[in-house]
Structures are given as structure tokens and as C-alpha cells.
Amino acid sequence: MMNTADLIEAIKRGRNPREMVPEYAANYRNTLQKIGATYDWDREINSSDPGYYKWTQWIFLLLYKKGLAYRATAPINWCPSCKTGLANEEVKEGRCWRCDSLVEKRPLPQWYFKITEYAERLLTDLADIDWSDGVKQMQREWIGRSEGAGVDFKVQGTGETITVYTTRPDTLWGATFMVLAPEHPLVDQITTASQRDAITQYVKKAQSTNDMDRMNAERTKTGEFTGAYAINPVNGENIPIWIADYVLTGYGTGAIMAVPAHDQRDFEFARKYGIDIRLVYRISEDQDSSRMVEAVPLGGKMEDFGTAEEFPFTGIENEKSSIAPIIDWLSNKGIATKKIQYKLRDWLISRQRYWGAPIPIIHCSKCGEVAVPDDQLPVTLPDVQNYQPSGTGESPLATIPEFVNTTCPQCGGAAKRETDTMGGFACSSWYFLRFADPNNADEFASQKSLNYWLPVDMYSGGVEHAVMHLLYARFWTKVMFDEGLVNFTEPFKTLRNQGSMLAWTPGRKPKHDADGGGEDSVVDWIVLKPEERADYPEDEIVWRWARMSKSKGNVVTPEDMCDRFGADSLRVYELFVAPFEDNVQWSEDGINGAYRFVSRIWRWCITAIPQYQPGWKQSLADSKLSDKDQKTRRKLHQSIRKIGTDLEDFKFNTAIASLMELVNEAYIYRPVEEQPDNAIVLSELLESIILLLAPFAPHVSDELWSRIGKAGSTYHTVWPTIDAAAATENEMVIILQVNGKLKDKLTVSTDTANDLIKELALANEKIIEAIEGKSVKNVIVVPKKLVNIVVA
């Protein structure tokens, strides 16, 4: 795979990623083979291979031709350590998701994918897929749909109009000022002469404030008056226009109407600058806006803003459902227009890196931006010495004339290639399609193979990809569906999230200035990289559990564990130690237990094998079974059922626990040093146990499978069938309680009538003792479960 971690590693070691990728791939392959992961290695793909990224570029051009890829200059998230731009989704708590450095804003020309155009479909289609609620919720919130209205305000004394976006147009009557983002395009025009200096200064300050601080909602609000006034369209009043950095440029129109009585942010701002607070909804007669301590977003009744004919809403409740009719009313009057907004931003795909698929665009001074024609794909990475990032915001490719200089495909004149590459998430947004037809040189995959293999039935990945890979892949799939290239709209029908391995990792407190830490910081811990650790004072190191990752240098390699305990033990341990989706604090305690369990099964099977009868199934019908035989078969068939359903539910830990119980039962049925009672039941048990073990410990299972004389792998055999009759219990345990407290247990046949159970309970010695001298108020019989005697 073409990924940034590999590039960082290559830079660190002063090596060329081109050489390292095959080594890394071989390493992964060895590990996977060692632990017995079954992949079809004929389908292995490598996204850094031009044969692969040719198609990434091809899809880029598809998006480009559909107007879904564009270049724009905007302040982007810039990681000073990785020396490249980052997508919104790659910034976590103001930091680079990969290296934790504080991101900066830099205005740079960058390529974007118009994922926002698919916001609605990305949201609604979540309903049709079987994913965890957590991931769906994260995507929903990331897309951030809101319904509201755009309202036009005229600027007094100019011809200008400013449109604001609001989800609460019903509070227009309480708008006492307007706020523009400092970057709003009209700021300069509307600012009056007397306010110009102050405004210029404020804008400058806002630009230099880092994003981390600016986004901090706890910070006290600041702003500056422009000197201009807007006209409130519902009542013709003049309201002052301010600028403040609590209004964001990228969302809505970058301008808001401020209703301090009903919005907390506006309230704080109004209080600070002494602006009017006017109620639209009143909670009580004596509510006084000058004495309010906080805004009241919901609750109260609408004030009187006109006669019944002019204003039909007097007295309505301040609740969400009141908003829609007012939007309709306002839009009939031409004051507002219904509008839907999303928090989702376009996906920034440019990276200023050597190692990535080059963006297949040519810049021609005559023709402008020109797509590289399909027959000239792939645009390959040049083989170079210097692939380090420049840090100037320009890709290292820009310094290579042989790469940059080319001819325009349209006019044939001299032209320059785009030097940005695509982030790794471009390549991973479609790789699952390539697996269907990995070596196809003519298409990204043939229709026939796509129809056969896709969409993906079961996909497993970490939650950390919730709003990155998993969102991007859905987007690309929908674009390709619209082009008729695939016949499904969602790439992954079912998604299960596995937990991560956590390692006990050294770190440190953030330094105030350098890391953006300090009192109010959301970041309170930073990983000490292995190379930093050596000369860091021991008593200042703060240890924590952190996700294992190459970059943190805290990984435990599976190879080592395999060498010491065997692949089967490692697999059993990892599945048994915690539920699939839970994170696991890595420790070696317990892996020995897994080893012991695998050995225990092995020993039991080995001593049972001499008695094995391949034809047990036929003999079973004619043979008489002892109580002991029946009990064992009951446990066996209950286990087959339980393990089967647990596997389907991804409950591997309890599946293994059930198998352990079965093995314990097997030892009771036939301790290793004794002769068997019934070779037929023993044979069934043996064969079944081998098969039940196979998903967890395939190597041991296959070996045992061949030792009972079977050909081929257990993986080519069917799961044992449940004998429902054998699995049925013929006895049940009834709990006997007095006032809800356990007194005794009763074992009866499953067909015992409730009346009889009640009788038996009341005749029970322990019960008689417990209720002696008290009056029985009530006797509750829960069928097949318990009897509770209520006494006073």
C-alpha cells in the first residue's frame, strides 16, 4: 500500500520507499501467513504500483470530468511535521492524526473532491447498511445536516445585501445585531472610515490566531463594530453589523443574525459589548431581558409582533415544531428561503509529497487546466534521489524538471504538470473493487467480476476510520454507481469494528508553547517517540495505554508470540481475551492459558484417536446410549449450537469459552488415561471437537483431522450438524426463593406441571424452615425458572 507511514519511515531511515514497499509487503505477508490468515495471495495488490494507481488517476479524472474535482486556493490544514496539507477528517483535536503535531492554516492552491454534493445521499443511505450504531452516528454528525433558512438583510446606505443562514428564523424579531466572519468578503466594503483602523487590526489578529485557539468554545468572545447597519427585514429596524471570529467562514454564508435572547453565543457577545437583548419568546410575565444570565433557546411563548392579520404567531410555543410554519410564512413574504446546510466540507486530496499517485492534470498557459488523456495514463512518479518534503508548500516533484515540463495534450505547446500527489485515501477508496479483478490492464475491474464479488458482504476495520476511509469509500462508490460503473450504492453491506491492541506507552505532558498545551488545552499527553525517550528524564515520563502503532514505536510483533507459543495459541488468546470490538491492554498474562487449552485439546484427541470409528454416524442410530453418553451428547450438541451462533454474532470470546466447557466435559466423559465407554459417542465427540476448534486453531485442527484419516483441510469440511433432540434438556433446575432470597434448588423433569412444582416447593425442607411461623402472602411460579414465596 502507498501510505504515509511508510514514507515517514523511509525518510527517517534515509531509504527510498520504492525499495522499502516490497520489503514491508513481504513482511506483512509473512506475518499473515504465519498466523494462518487465509488470503487469496493471487489477488494481492499494491497501490504504489503504476498498474494500480493508473486506475486511481483514472477515477480522479472521472470525478474531474463530472465537476467533482476542482482546484481552489483556501486556508488549508497544514501539518508542519509531515510538511503537507491534511483533509478535515485527518485533523483530530487540532492535531495531525498521524503525528499529533499542531496543524496550522496556510492559504495554498489545493485539489478538492466535492464530497459535499453527496452529503444528503451519504446521510440517508446509512439507514440501509448493517454497521455499528457508533460509526453511523459519527458519520451523521460529521455530515451535520441542519434545516433552516437564508435571510437577506440590506445594508443601510449601500446597495449591498448580506445573506445569513439561520436555523431559527422564528427569532428574527429578536435580532439586535449581525455578525460577519472576519474573512467575509463584504467586510472591507461596508466598514466606515472611523472604524477602519480597528477593523483592519481585528482582521489581522484573527488571521494570526491559530485554529486551536480560535475553535476553543470556552474562549471569551471578541469582535469589532464595522460602523455599518443592516435592516431587519421583519421590522425595518437598523441593527449594527459587527465582525467576530466566533462566526466561521466556511459554514453557511459566513454571516449570522444575532439573537442574544435565544442564543447563548450571541448572548455572551451582546453582554460583553452592551448590545440590546430582546425577547421573542417570553417564559413569564416578569422575565426581564436586562436581568437574564443566559440565553433561553427553548421554552416560552411568542410575543406580540403585530395584529392577528399581520402576525398569526402570537402566543405559540417556543419549540422545534414551531419553526417550519414560520419559515413558510416568511418565504411567502419573500423574506426567507428554506435552506439545508451541512457541516461536511469538501475533501482536500492534495498532498505535497513525493510518494503518492500524481494528480493527472497539466497546466497550460493557453488552455488552462487540462486532463491527462486516458491513453497517457498512468502519470508515473519519477525515479529520484530527493523525495523529502520541501516544506514550502510545494511538492518535491516541483523541483524535477523532467517531471514538470511536458506538452499540452490539447494545443501541443509547452506546459507544466500538476506536482501535487493524491493522499493515500484516494487509493484506498476503491481498492476493494480491484480485488475482484486485480490484474486487469484494460479496466479498473471487469463488470463480470464486479457483479460476482461485490459489494463487500462483511468488512472489518477499526472505528478510527469512521469519518475517513469509510466515508470516502462510500462517496466514490456512489459516484461510480452514478456513472454506471458499479451496480450498488454502498460498498460495505456489513461492518464490524475490531478493537485495537493497546501498549503501555511512555509519554510526556505537553509544553505550553511548543505543543499548544497549557491549562485549557484538550491535549494532555504526548507520546515520547523511541528516539526522544533515551534522553528524557525518567521521572517526567508519564505512562499510559495507547494504541499500538509503528509511529509510536510501541508495537508487539505477532511473529515473536508465534515463535514462543505457536500461531494457534496466539489466535485463541486474541479472540478469547476480550469481545471483538473492545480494545485490549496487551499483556502476556493469559497467552499461556491459551497455549494450555490448545495442548489440552490435543492431548485428549490424541488418546481418543485409537478408538475412532469413521462410521460412527451410521452406528449411532442402532446403539443404546447410557445416561452418561446422553449427557455428553447433550453438551456436545448444545455447544455446536452455541459456538455457531456466537461465531455469526462475532462473539468469539464466548464461543471459545463454550468450547472450553465442552472440552472439560470431554475429559469427564473420558479421562485420557482410561478406556472409553462407548467408541461411537467418543468418535462423534472427537470429530466434532476437531471441527469446532478449526476456526480458532486451524493448524492443530488440520493435523488432528488428518490423524483421524480425513483428507484435506477442515476448512473444506462442513460444520457439524446439530442433533436438536440430543441437545434438548430433560431436566430443569428450579430456584426456590423466600422473599426473593435463594433457599434451595429443585431438579425436576422438564415436563413437570407448574402446580406440582409449587407443591414440591412448599414441601421442601429448607423452605418449610424458612417460612416457619410466618404467613404466606403470595407464591409466584415462573415457568421453568423459579418459585418465589412471599411471606410477612
Add this chain to the structure above:
RNA sequence: GCCCAGGUGGUGGAAUCGGCAGACACAAGGGACUUAAAAUCCCUCGCCUUUACAGGCAUGCGGGUUCAACUCCCGCCCUGGGCACCA
């Protein structure tokens, strides 16, 4: 601040359409086997009182509903994750 998930023995975890709390393991202690160790096998193992029999208390804390609450309701506390001035 908001949203989501969770809080159960020394440890990992089981059990939630309300019905035996602690399955299955790990660790620990004791015993058997062994020249010894490893491996294996057996026993003990939530806390407190008690020689024992037995009893009491226990699923983050405080209330509530119920014959019965780890499970449902209300109010807190804590941990992890996500979002973070989105108007």
C-alpha cells in the same frame, strides 16, 4: 460544554425482552506426581462474621419501581471514544 459507549472478584471477562451474580480463563495459595524442576492432575479462591453449621453484605454512588434489579426509571460521580462557537 454536547453526543455515544462503559463502570461487575486480585486480573481479563460472563450473565441484561427483570428471575441462581461472577460462566470461561488468568493470577495466587495448598496438595499429588518428580531426585529436582517443568509439564500434568486434584482442591481452595467476591467481602465480612463464625471452629463449624450458618448468616450478613455485595455488580461506581444515592434514591425509586417490583414478589424479585448488574438488568428498568430519576439524580449524581468516574473512565473511554467522538464532536467542539456549525448560528
